[in-house]
Amino acid sequence: MVLGRGLNSLIPTSSGKIREERAMEIAKEIGRGEEVIDIPLEKIEPNPYQPRKEFSHLSQEELINSIKEYGIIEPLILTKGEQDKYQIIAGERRFRAAQFLGMKTVPGIVRQASEIEKLEISLLENVQRRDLNPIEKAKAYQRLIDEFNLTEEEIAKKMGKARSTISNTLRLLSLPLAVQGAIGEEKISEGHAKALMSLEDKDKQEMLLRRILGLGLTVRETEKMSKGKRVYKKIELDPEILEKEKKLADSLGVKVKIEKTREKRKIIIEVMDDEELNRLIEKLLL
16 A cells, blocks of 8 residues: 555654654744645634544633644644645644634644545644543554554554554454443553453453442452452541541441442441331331
8 A cells, every 4th residue: 555655754753763742843844844824714624534533622712822822833734625624634732722712723734645645644743742641642542543554563663663562452342342441531541451351251341340449449459350369458437437437327326328329328227126126117107
């Protein structure tokens, strides 16, 4: 497959490795020596190959405040689309911030880029800024494979990463959707995910996920549990719950336990025999 000029002509590399720079620095390098023009916001369309699906509210707010004070320092990188429109290659966060601020135009550099180059640059921009979560990265890598017939080796070279890193990230897509969701929402780490992948059965993976979330298991504890070893997790008792248990027990004259979950609260009353149960019922009905 011919990839045209390739990523190297758009983003400078050093010794075959992509330089670890911020996305704005990349944009600066891409646009060096080219004309920066003001482009009407209404003529700009998001990049359909944008691998990032979620944008941090906090980081976006910081960008909005920065643009409000200093303007857009680094131009957007765009390509000519259909019907006099422009498509974003790099700079979607700046585009969204400009929309929020009601700006009419934004500074931009127009380049020619193939579909694969659009995906590569968007992916690179987000990966180097560490804005993509592991699942978004995996899906973007998979698109490069499915839509552009790239190999893991080729992706690794373009991203400046080891092939094993690309391979391990792609393996995340073999996990159940519930697990992928937990990774994407940063409820569990890639370390947890790696331990889950050691289990072949998806039901067992989901069961262990529930334990990770419910007990707050560390990666090490998850690894032990995935190997069938018991993990003894010290449960910290809520002083407020203990106080309520004591008040109820003193009032009712029986043993009381309150179980607290994320959504519900359950009161468990323990009695010795039917006589004590009947006495408790009479007391509650008074």
